[in-house]
Amino acid sequence: MTTQLLKVTNLVKNFELRLNNGARRRKRIVQAVTNVSFAVEKGQTLGLVGESGSGKTTVGRCILRLIEPTSGTVEFEGEDLGSLKFEEMRALRRKMQIVFQDPFASLDPKMTVGASISEPLTVQNVPGDHTDKVIELLELVGLAADHAQRYPHEFSGGQRQRIGVARALALNPALIVLDEPVSALDVSIQAGVVNLFEDLQQRLGMSYIFIAHDLSVIRHIADRVAVMYLGKIVEIGDQQDVYEKPSHPYTKALLSAVPVPDPKSERARQRIMLEGDVPSPVNPPSGCRFRTRCWKAQDVCAQEEPVLLQRASGQFSACHFPET
Amino acid sequence: MAEKVLQIRDLHVTFDTPLGPLEAVRGVDIEVEAGELLGVVGESGSGKSVSFLATMGLLPTRARVTGSAILAGEELIGASPKKMRDVRGRLLSMIFQDPLSALNPVHRIGDQISEMLRSHQDLTHRESGKRAIELLDIVGIPQPADRARQYPHEFSGGMRQRVVIAIAIANNPKVLIADEPTTALDVTVQAQILEVIERVQARFGTAVVLITHDLGVIARVADRVNVMYAGRNVEQGPINSVFDHPSHPYTRGLLASLPRAGKQRLKPITGFPPNMLQPPRGCAFHPRCEFAAEICRGDLPELRQVDDLQSACVRAKELPRIGIFV
Ligand SMILES: Nc1ncnc2c1ncn2[C@@H]1O[C@H](COP(=O)(O)OP(=O)(O)OP(=O)(O)O)[C@@H](O)[C@H]1O
Ligand SMILES: Nc1ncnc2c1ncn2[C@@H]1O[C@H](COP(=O)(O)OP(=O)(O)OP(=O)(O)O)[C@@H](O)[C@H]1O
Ligand code: SF4
Ligand code: SF4
Ligand SMILES: [Mg+2]
Ligand SMILES: [Mg+2]
Numbered sequence: 001m002t003t004q005l006l007k008v009t010n011l012v013k014n015f016e017l018r019l020n021n022g023a024r025r026r027k028r029i030v031q032a033v034t035n036v037s038f039a040v041e042k043g044q045t046l047g048l049v050g051e052s053g054s055g056k057t058t059v060g061r062c063i064l065r066l067i068e069p070t071s072g073t074v075e076f077e078g079e080d081l082g083s084l085k086f087e088e089m090r091a092l093r094r095k096m097q098i099v100f101q102d103p104f105a106s107l108d109p110k111m112t113v114g115a116s117i118s119e120p121l122t123v124q125n126v127p128g129d130h131t132d133k134v135i136e137l138l139e140l141v142g143l144a145a146d147h148a149q150r151y152p153h154e155f156s157g158g159q160r161q162r163i164g165v166a167r168a169l170a171l172n173p174a175l176i177v178l179d180e181p182v183s184a185l186d187v188s189i190q191a192g193v194v195n196l197f198e199d200l201q202q203r204l205g206m207s208y209i210f211i212a213h214d215l216s217v218i219r220h221i222a223d224r225v226a227v228m229y230l231g232k233i234v235e236i237g238d239q240q241d242v243y244e245k246p247s248h249p250y251t252k253a254l255l256s257a258v259p260v261p262d263p264k265s266e267r268a269r270q271r272i273m274l275e276g277d278v279p280s281p282v283n284p285p286s287g288c289r290f291r292t293r294c295w296k297a298q299d300v301c302a303q304e305e306p307v308l309l310q311r312a313s314g315q316f317s318a319c320h321f322p323e324t
Numbered sequence: 325m326a327e328k329v330l331q332i333r334d335l336h337v338t339f340d341t342p343l344g345p346l347e348a349v350r351g352v353d354i355e356v357e358a359g360e361l362l363g364v365v366g367e368s369g370s371g372k373s374v375s376f377l378a379t380m381g382l383l384p385t386r387a388r389v390t391g392s393a394i395l396a397g398e399e400l401i402g403a404s405p406k407k408m409r410d411v412r413g414r415l416l417s418m419i420f421q422d423p424l425s426a427l428n429p430v431h432r433i434g435d436q437i438s439e440m441l442r443s444h445q446d447l448t449h450r451e452s453g454k455r456a457i458e459l460l461d462i463v464g465i466p467q468p469a470d471r472a473r474q475y476p477h478e479f480s481g482g483m484r485q486r487v488v489i490a491i492a493i494a495n496n497p498k499v500l501i502a503d504e505p506t507t508a509l510d511v512t513v514q515a516q517i518l519e520v521i522e523r524v525q526a527r528f529g530t531a532v533v534l535i536t537h538d539l540g541v542i543a544r545v546a547d548r549v550n551v552m553y554a555g556r557n558v559e560q561g562p563i564n565s566v567f568d569h570p571s572h573p574y575t576r577g578l579l580a581s582l583p584r585a586g587k588q589r590l591k592p593i594t595g596f597p598p599n600m601l602q603p604p605r606g607c608a609f610h611p612r613c614e615f616a617a618e619i620c621r622g623d624l625p626e627l628r629q630v631d632d633l634q635s636a637c638v639r640a641k642e643l644p645r646i647g648i649f650v
Contacts, residue, residue: 051510156596186368187537191581192592213511216540220583220590243585257515259540261582263563266544273519274512277480 005174005207006040006063011072013058017282028282032058034231036072037308040175040224043201045208047222047239049215049254051278054228056211060177063209064096065089076175094124097168101180103160107152113138113163114148120170137166141196158189165196169204177209182217194221215258219243227251230289231281233308237315247317247324250290288319296321326357329498329531330379330416335391335401337371337378346600348374350555351391353627356499359529361522363546363563365539365578367597371555372535376501380418381408396498414444417492418501421508423484426491427476433460434472437491444495459490462527463520482513486520493524500524503535518545539582543567551575554598554608556624561633571635573613573643607638615639 013033018026033055040046048056062069065081074081076092084092097120100106107116117137118130135145141162152160161181168176178197182190194217201208212218218225219239226236227248235248246252253272260266274293279285285292291301300320308316313324337349349371356362364372377383379393379400393400395415400408412418420426428436437456441447447455453472460468463486476484485505492500502521506514522545525532536542542549542563549566551559551574559572570576577593595612598604607625610616619638627634630641637643 051512158596186597187539188367188578188581188593189596190592191583191590192594194583195590195592198589215511216583219585220587253512257511259515259538259544260584261539261543261567261579263543263546263567266540271515273515277482277513278510 003042004039005042005077007073007075008039008059008063009037009073009075011036011059011062011074012070013055013062013067014070030281031231031284032281033062033069034284036228036231036233038226038233038236040207040209042174042207043205044223045201045210045221047218047225048209048211048228049213049218049225050228051254052213053230053278053281055231055281056228057179059228060098060179060209060211063175064093064098064177066098090124094120094171095174096177097171097173097175098177098179099161099164099168099181101183103157103164103184104152106164107160107167109152111151112148113150113152113155116152116163117148117167117170120167124171126171133170134166137169140169140200141166142192156189157185158193161185161193162196165193165200169200172204173206175207175209177211179211180213181210183213190217197221215255216260227254230278230284232289232318234290234319235315235317236308237313237317241314245313245315245324247311247313247315247322248290248319249294249296249321249323251317252323253293326360328355329358329396330354330356330533331392331394332375332379333392333394335375335378335393336389337374337383338388340386340388341601343601347603348555348600349378350603351624352552352555352557354533354550354557354560356531356533357548358498359525359531360547361525361532361534361545363542363549364533364535364552365537365542365549366552367554368537369597369600370552372552373503375552376418376503376533376535380412380416380501381405382412382418410444413440413492413497414495415497416499416501417495417497418503419485419488419492419505421504423481423488424476426488427484429476432473432475433479433487437472437487437494440491440494455494456490459494460487462493462524463487463490464516464523465490482509482516485509485517489517489520489524493528493530496528497530499531499533501533501535504537505534506541507536507538514541521545539579551578554603555600556608556636557627557634558609558636559633560627565632569631569633571630571633571640571643572609572637573615574609577612607636615643 015030015032017028061067063074114134117134121130134148138147182193222239225239225242226233229250235251246255253274256272276293287303288301288306291297306318306320308318310316311324332354335349335352338345338347352375366372378389434456437459438452441452441455457468457472465471465486506517546563548562553574559575580591593612598608604611606621610620625636625638627636
């Protein structure tokens, strides 16, 4: 049996935008994340997908308390993070790490790789000399001990991403949020980094929240998948259910839009072409937020917000007229 | 044989950098056939953009460009800036990843298209304005007459890329070069833009060169593929053949590394992309190639015919002809 590591309940994050339009000052609210709930089991990977601006990064940052949620709770190993005092949160933070998309921006160019990797240990006041630990971490991510003395500019993108991962692993976290960890890498390099994540999870048993645009990478690595649209989860369930029997019309359209690297099946495919673009999160549509692009929309979709309900195919979806 | 609208031959581009000369393009040959959609793929830094920027005459003057690029009988490499201004937009257009940088923020969308029309055709303002609205309609912008009066910031990313395509095709060029036109867009919007490009190609018979790192996009729309590595073409041929039985180990590695349905472990290409300041001798792929032999470290391999493909692998004929997915 798996056990729950993280539980997110009704997470909301609104950003205030202050616009200065000449003399008039207007305040606008960006509804970046609205009522998002999900759980992550120990040793498992939750994939988070959705279009740009759908709130994936914001969810990740709220979980790590890099930003304060507007409302909702995040429980980690049964503890409500919102109720923790500063010192308690600091101690817990070592169990949660984040790896960002851009391996070029996330390392300090003036620090040796070794110093970058041991920095979290220093910050958390882990006693002792960290040399052995750094070497162990470098080897864990497929780099060599002598890389510790070098500087980030001496490494390729894939290698830098490995350094970022080594750094995230320094404190033996139970959860790592991977925010587009392979998007900036060359296709030929991505596979190696994805394999690394899988190997590390097998050996060390941590959980991942894996954020990506690339639905084929998520399909490969995730146990469960949550699909976000304009700040809300529209579908969540086991990877296989979501990919093979998508229930929400948006998931179905998204999957049908992803090009697969096989000319014959690409050309034979039926594709759902969505109209238009994603609306603004400042003024999201009433009812179902997908209704402005949905080919199944009815009056009820504008009036009533659909709730996430479990479907016969296993997963949960939020739609008045689900596909399954 | 199909008519060749653009023939690039032995193209070389060298940049002087603080670390010494960097030969970004090292003898590239690309032929574009009339009305076809040619996909160009390759590692980041392999010279895809630079090859076509050189063809467009859009590289900084400090770049040293040699070789030949013949478009509709005219040599473009070394042509005068005046001539290149005339060619660009009329015979050859290029669009990029970021549509915003291609649009002027203070001019109305319709005026920007009209201006492109009038710079190459003898039209009145009224005629070009009318044509601009037609073009917006062709690229799938709803209410084109109203939208023509708006400014770029009033358009979403996907809509801006449609406008950029409208400008690029305004004068019905022979070749449209699209450099990662959908990379910055969401998949559902990407699908829309690819459809627009295909529609333009079919309707006007425009040849399209689509540069992308996304092999799925290539599989969807390309007729032929050209694969680049370290400033060289390593493989080219019809889409089905390249995906079905690639003749170059780099192409094989690339296709084999992609995640597919199912949970089999991924197969990365080992090693790292080359440092173009000091590319490996001979076949630049040899440090990463499982088939590398002494012969691969000799001369730069040229493209040679291997069945229905052209391959720059000196061992192409010896390679086991296995499907890459078994
Ligand atoms: N600090 C901020 N201030 C104001 N708005 C913000 C801020 N951070 C994010 N947003 C807005 O919140 C929404 C969600 O953003 P977020 O970065 O979480 O999206 P995402 O799903 O990660 O997108 P992407 O795929 O592009 O990374 C967007 O509309 C974004 O513009
Ligand atoms: N203006 C420039 N000055 C110096 N070097 C340059 C310049 N433009 C490009 N290069 C170099 O030329 C090489 C080829 O670059 P190019 O932009 O053609 O790559 P690409 O194949 O388009 O890659 P990507 O997929 O990342 O767009 C790279 O090594 C790049 O660093
Ligand atoms: S609730 Fe209505 S608009 Fe929303 S996805 Fe379902 S059918 Fe479409
Ligand atoms: S020429 Fe040699 S090194 Fe290059 S791809 Fe062919 S076998 Fe590999
Ligand atoms: Mg993000
Ligand atoms: Mg490029």
